[in-house]
Amino acid sequence: MSESGSGRGRIIVLAAPSGAGKTSLVHELLRRVPNLKFSVSHTTRPRRETEVDGEDYQFVRQDEFRQMIDEGAFLEYAEVFGHWYGTSREHVETLLTAGHTVVLEIDWQGARQICEAVPAATSVFILPPSLAELDRRLRGRATDSEATIKRRLAEAFSDMTHWTEFNYVLINDDLEQAAAELAAIVHGRDDVHRTSARRVRERIEAIVSGGAGS
Structure with missing residues (x-):
């Protein structure tokens, strides 16, 4: 899949550890940038009460997902937390051909696959302001057991080590500010949050090591 061609849209890849507030940020971004289209992923995980099939995810059975893999x-x-997630090739291609910029909300594994297939894609990694805040957010959901929370924290920390693979890194401390910064990245007007920037790298390394950064 290529992003080349007159009038063809672009791909924006967003990834984050669990608890970083990625979904809320995506919703705010879509509100701010009208031409963006959200690619609804397929998943085998159970639907939550607040989720709408076809809007939040395309919920499918394990055998249906496996068949889609076999069909390319x-x-x-x-696979994330024991469930499978995938981005429909046909759906994304349709949106790109129509000239839309497509937002993919996926994990770092999927982001790596997309960026290898579409080098022109813009990738952004979202992080919480600190590990303590990540712990607070995960516990604040009040839907998981202590064992599940600890597992999510461990896997979130592991996910955070992949931030260097992305073009940009944003700290989701304040939703409004983070959304404005993300919109600037989408419009190609933000070099401040490039992963290569020294200040960005210093702050992220502080967060990953357990500090809050500055």
């Missing part, structure tokens, strides 16, 4: 229907797919 996914642009990327990965």
Whole structure:
């Protein structure tokens, strides 16, 4: 899949550890940038009460997902927390051909696959302001057991080590500010949050090591 061609849209890849507030940030971004289209992923995980099939995810059975893999229907797919997630190749291609910029909300494994397949894609990694805040957010959901929270924290920390693979890194401390910064990245007007920037790298390394950064 290529992003080249007159009038063809672009791909924006967003990834984050669990608890970083990625979904809320995506919703705010879509509100701010009208031409963006959200690629609804397929998943085998159970639907939550607040989720709408076809809007939040395309919920499918394990055997349906496996069949789609065999048919080459996914642009990327990965297993996360024991469930499978995948991005429909046909859906993304349709949106790109129509000239839309497509937002993919996926994990780092899927982001790596997308960026290998589409080098022109813009990738952004979202982080919480600190590990303590990540712990607070995960516990604040009040839906998981202590064992599940600890597992999510461990896997979130592991996910955070992949931030260097992305073009940009944002700290989701304040939703409004982070959304404005993300919109600037989408419009190609933000070099401040490039992963290569020294200040960015210093702050992220502080967060990953357990500090809050500055």
